[in-house]
Amino acid sequence: MEEPAAGGGAGVANGAAGVVEEEEEEPPRSATAKQEEAKAALGAEGSRPFTMRELLVELKEDGEAAGGSGGGVKPAFGARSGIGSVDAEGSSYSQESTQQLSSHHDVAMDLINSVTGVDEEGRSRQRILSFAAKRYINAIERNHDDPDAYYNWALVLQESADNVDPHSSSSKDALLEEACKKYAEATRLCPTLYDAYYNWAIAIADRAKMRGRTKEAEELWKQAILNYEKAVLLSWNSPQALNNWGLGLQELSAIVPAREKQTIIKTAISKFRAAIQLQFDFHRAIYNLGTVLYGLAEDTMRSGRPGVSPSELYSQSAIYVAAAHALKPNYSVYHKVTLLLLSFYVVQLPLPYLKVGYLTAPPENKAIAPHKEWERAQFVLNHEGLEQVASDQPPQTQSPEHLDSGRKLFRVAVADIISVSACADLTLPPGAGLCIDTIHGARFLVADNWEALDGWLDAIRLVYTIFARGRSDVLAGIITG
Structure with a gap:
């Protein structure tokens, strides 16, 4: 479950919907059928990595205060003094380069304006995003060396991609590609901009997910992992970045040749564990560690490699999933997967002990x-x-x-x-x-x-x-x- 850059992100899919309702008793199923159901549940995407919900609130408030015609939009994480302080008059950009920059801006604006949203709420949000994009374009035209403007514009593009009709993957991919270009420019101007590397990695990961298990997806996952690594180097105490880094490695392990898989999986486990050590109640990383151990158990069972027994790995997986469920009992996905894992003859906790x-x-x-x-x-x-x-x-x-x-x-x-x-x-x-x-x-x-x-x-x-x-x-x- 990938973490957003700031608060307000989505919860777990099929999750936090209040108290879990009692379900009708189902007919007995074989252990194999239950295992297949657990695989599907463990493999399902937990939470959608929204990049900046707080940004939308700020933009809406600013837009209302400006009446849609004046005032500036606050940067999502606040501008830093001393960076990009050269004003328009002191800019070394030529008129030709400025025209090229404006032309590139037009491409991004056209993409944003092509998004209408799938309902009234979506259309309202898109109007706010379009308004914000124009403000950031104006800010960049006044100061070409403002990393905050590029970063916030990238966030707008990324949020616009989330607002695209689900059936229009090409439009979403184009918006995410433009967002990646803006993140690249922001980090070129300010190489220590942690938030840009973090959200840039999420944008790349979203592009990779659209491409399934292809060579192109593999390269994109490697790029996302590299950006998560840079984000962690800049902010070593970020459990969210470590969690997402582990998820990227987990996704990559499903694409690479079998000889590389074990090494990548073990690295993913180390990232999830590091995230938990920074925040002991980080239930998403706890749950994700359970899922990656479950996958490792499956691979060990199939390959018959010597070492840790599959039963031990299954039991370890159950410990983490059960702990995540205990920390967030109202997340139905944790509840369901815990019941499924505990019902297997190969995935049993040593009840009544953990x-x-x-x-x-x-x-x-x-x-x-x-x-x-x-x-x-x-x-x-x-x-x-x-x-x-x-x-x-x-x-x-x-x-x-x-x-x-x-x-x-x-x-x-x-x-x-x-x-x-x-x-x-x-x-x-x-x-x-x-x-x-x-x-x-x-x-x-x-x-x-x-x-x-x-x-x-x-x-x-x-x-x-x-x-x-x-x-x-x-x-x-x-x-x-």
Whole structure:
């Protein structure tokens, strides 16, 4: 689900429509039929990446204040002082270049004016966009070096493309192509304009989607990915850009030769995970990570490659989709896909838990202990916390204190957690260290490897985030049936 550049974007398709209504009971279906339905649901586009809904509000207010004949239009993200400050009189452009520029403007204006919208609301919005385009043309003719004017004009073209009749793909593509040219000019004038790279990538991605799985689409996806990368370099703490970058990689992986697919998918997973680490409740990235893991599980199942088992990947996929549903219970697409995933014999959460696995734990109340006293044990994680349930050591190898029936097992309540992080410390046994900082002090565990640790880190963070957002009851409902 791609994120918009600013607030006000669309929600999830078939999603946020209030409380999900109870559906009629359907006849029993085979596991294969359910899997096909899940594939369709997981592959469906989640939310449409609108670029700037707030822009339309500003343009409408400005147009009304100007009476349609005067006043300027505010840039969507505000003009920056000191950039493009040369006025018209001091411009070095020749009259011939200015005429060429005006001719190019006419092409873009003709495209915008050809859009009428499919209903009265669409036509009203298009009139506002046409009014704004004229203002930005005038601004550029006064100052050819104004990156904000080019950027905002590109937004107008991109919004006009969204207003095109759905059956007129050629008109939409032409508008998006013009928007890309304006973004290119804006970034040439101001190479640090993060928003331009971000929305430019969305425009390119929209053009790629129109071309299916073709060589031309592959090249466009690569261009979009490159622009998302530039946007992240300029604003490393943008979970939206990382999420969209992951989506672009996911789309590209469906086009490239099979030998390149695994590398691209793993990179996509890293982008979604990075987005979640920046914003733990970013449900779109959480859901998208679930979908890409589901796709990886399908590919692993078909290819029979050694490594992570498909069942493990399916279960990981279910964890993320269930977490997204818990954070946004009214999004019907999350609700539906969660039910579908949990109904498969190959995609089962270890109910009534969210995650079950092995970690190496120290003796209770003895965080710093000799390595020989740590033991590998089975742990479970649900909506209440993380708990040790069984030792992995055979009884004959355990010391007398281990056999003491009164011995306490390792347990962390989710309400006690302050933070969770990876750690590397010589006091810990070999493996991937995990530190859970609690109100009672730090608790340490060791995972078998760093890949396993990533799964535990994400799962614990998600459970805590769900608890902090007051959604533990939703998660409890999912994992307890």
